[in-house]
Amino acid sequence: MGKLYSNSKKLQRKIKPAGYRIEESFAILKVKSVKKEYYKGQVYSVETGNSCLISSYGIYIHNCFPKDVKAFIKIAEDYGLDFGLLKETEKINKRRREQFIEKIESVIWISKDKNIAVWGLSFKPNTDDIREAPAIDIVKQLKEAGANLKLYDPKAMENFKQVVPEEENVQYVSDKYEAVKDADL
Numbered sequence: 001m002g003k004l005y006s007n008s009k010k011l012q013r014k015i016k017p018a019g020y021r022i023e024e025s026f027a028i029l030k031v032k033s034v035k036k037e038y039y040k041g042q043v044y045s046v047e048t049g050n051s052c053l054i055s056s057y058g059i060y061i062h063n064c065f066p067k068d069v070k071a072f073i074k075i076a077e078d079y080g081l082d083f084g085l086l087k088e089t090e091k092i093n094k095r096r097r098e099q100f101i102e103k104i105e106s107v108i109w110i111s112k113d114k115n116i117a118v119w120g121l122s123f124k125p126n127t128d129d130i131r132e133a134p135a136i137d138i139v140k141q142l143k144e145a146g147a148n149l150k151l152y153d154p155k156a157m158e159n160f161k162q163v164v165p166e167e168e169n170v171q172y173v174s175d176k177y178e179a180v181k182d183a184d185l
Helices: 065-078 084-108 134-144 157-163 176-180
Strands: 002-006 011-023 026-038 115-119 148-152 170-172
Touching: 065 084, 084 134, 115 134, 115 176, 134 148, 134 157, 148 157, 148 176, 157 170
Parallel strands: 115 148, 148 170
Antiparallel strands: 002 011, 011 026
């Protein structure tokens, strides 16, 4: 049984897995139940504003973990330590983005000249924060492969345009249904 702690509500959460599967060098656990208990003491927050745990493309379970992992790696390096576990965590999450592209290619075979809709450009919903957003790598790879992309996000499009400018095969649309119109995927 793993334990996660919440800073904002001073609660301890016990998470009981109902089963797991092994993928590459890590296990994916299915959450069977979540139990809340009051906890007094120093804790690290893994809760979001709506009390939900977030699982992204990889093994992070909170939307600040990518930045935290980079910070911990840097701190360890500053002290001459090798924090191999966190470096591997970072690699696994980067690999998940590549696997997502592989899944797309397994469905449409080749991305060139295919119309692909992308909903959600920010790192987490309802924000314009695109730092560490998986969509950056995914969109760039699809663009390089020659896909015609229609991108939609209710808050993050302006920031995303700074990283991936609009051009012939990259179009930003103001309506999510416009993004999927005539889409192959």
